[in-house]
Amino acid sequence: MNSFNFNHWATQHQSAVEQLLVNNLPSERELPHTLHQAMRYAVLGGGKRIRTLFTYASAELCQAPVGYADAPAMAIELIHAFSLVHDDMPCMDDDDLRRGKPSTHKQYDDATALLTGDALQSLAFELIADSKCPLSESQKVKILHLLSVATGSRGMAGGQSIDLESTGITLNHENLEKMHAYKTGALIHAAAIMGVICAPNYTHAQYEAIDVYSKKLGLAFQVVDDILDAEADTETLGKTAGKDAENNKSTYVTLLGLAQAKHLAAELHQQAVNAIASFDERANPLRGLANLVVQRGY
Numbered sequence: 439m440n441s442f443n444f445n446h447w448a449t450q451h452q453s454a455v456e457q458l459l460v461n462n463l464p465s466e467r468e469l470p471h472t473l474h475q476a477m478r479y480a481v482l483g484g485g486k487r488i489r490t491l492f493t494y495a496s497a498e499l500c501q502a503p504v505g506y507a508d509a510p511a512m513a514i515e516l517i518h519a520f521s522l523v524h525d526d527m528p529c530m531d532d533d534d535l536r537r538g539k540p541s542t543h544k545q546y547d548d549a550t551a552l553l554t555g556d557a558l559q560s561l562a563f564e565l566i567a568d569s570k571c572p573l574s575e576s577q578k579v580k581i582l583h584l585l586s587v588a589t590g591s592r593g594m595a596g597g598q599s600i601d602l603e604s605t606g607i608t609l610n611h612e613n614l615e616k617m618h619a620y621k622t623g624a625l626i627h628a629a630a631i632m633g634v635i636c637a638p639n640y641t642h643a644q645y646e647a648i649d650v651y652s653k654k655l656g657l658a659f660q661v662v663d664d665i666l667d668a669e670a671d672t673e674t675l676g677k678t679a680g681k682d683a684e685n686n687k688s689t690y691v692t693l694l695g696l697a698q699a700k701h702l703a704a705e706l707h708q709q710a711v712n713a714i715a716s717f718d719e720r721a722n723p724l725r726g727l728a729n730l731v732v733q734r735g736y
């Protein structure tokens with residue numbers, strides 16, 4: 439582990455989850471053809487798969503058996519893809535571009551995009567509950583509970599609701615933090631904690647450390663997303679740059695300005711890294727991932 443290469447580790451897991459998703463999404467040859475095609479379109483061939491990496495990195499720190507994290511890793515990507523399909527719709531952010539391709543509602547239509555999100559969400563839970571998933575019944579229930587809370591009104595969907603209600607007004611720091619922690623932080627936190635639960639013998643210290651680590655990075659992830667929206671170009675992002683300003687969104691850039699927002703991202707990164715400082719080299723994937731969250735260019 440001394441010569442741990444994060445890029446190599448990340449690429450391996452990204453390809454592995456890509457293949458799992460290819461195999462586990464319904465075939466477009468199966469009825470309903472259009473819905474299945476749209477589900478595959480929304481999930482495959484794009485996306486950094488960062489949430490998946492949180493699941494695998496936590497599972498590896500806690501020494502989960504090989505294969506146990508596969509269903510949760512797929513599930514978190516399916517929920518995330520569902521959130522993006524709906525986020526881009528005209529009734530929400532109205533964005534025509536996602537992962538360098540037309541958004542799902544542009545490639546198909548609004549009704550198909552709505553159903554695609556619904557079906558991706560259900561598939562996520564189905565894959566965890568499936569008898570082929572090697573997790574124990576009690577691990578499955580814990581993971582299903584965690585993921586459903588993180589997806590619902592006290593998590594992603596709740597954050598998206600606050601986001602829509604806050605359009606055109608300036609949130610104070612406390613409320614902005616709550617919105618970001620809900621809409622983006624909750625799924626990242628769930629991704630990491632699911633990885634812990636995949637390990638039958640995880641320790642209290644591991645759980646507590648990953649809890650803090652993933653909350654800090656979940657928030658940092660959206661702070662950086664706000665910064666990139668303001669700074670990067672559309673081609674690099676694969677989604678429309680400047681969309682937050684165009685839509686009058688309340689973001690860390692509007693609240694603090696670019697320099698202070700970057701300072702906050704660095705601070706959150708440091709707090710996340712500190713939370714896992716006592717672990718040995720088995721935490722190196724988590725350390726690399728913390729760097730990726732704040733150093734990414736898209």
Ligand code: IPE
Nearest residue numbers: 485486487488537622660663
């Ligand atoms: C974008 O997430 C949406 C947010 C929650 C900020 P990602 O930047 O992880 O998007 P993909 O999956 O790589 O496309």
Ligand code: IPE
Nearest residue numbers: 521522525531594621622663
């Ligand atoms: C999205 O936040 C959060 C969710 C999809 C839950 P944004 O609206 O900033 O995400 P992007 O920038 O469109 O990817």
Ligand code: MG
Nearest residue numbers: 525530531601
């Ligand atoms: Mg949005």
Ligand code: MG
Nearest residue numbers: 525526531533
């Ligand atoms: Mg958006």
Ligand code: MG
Nearest residue numbers: 663664667682
């Ligand atoms: Mg954004």
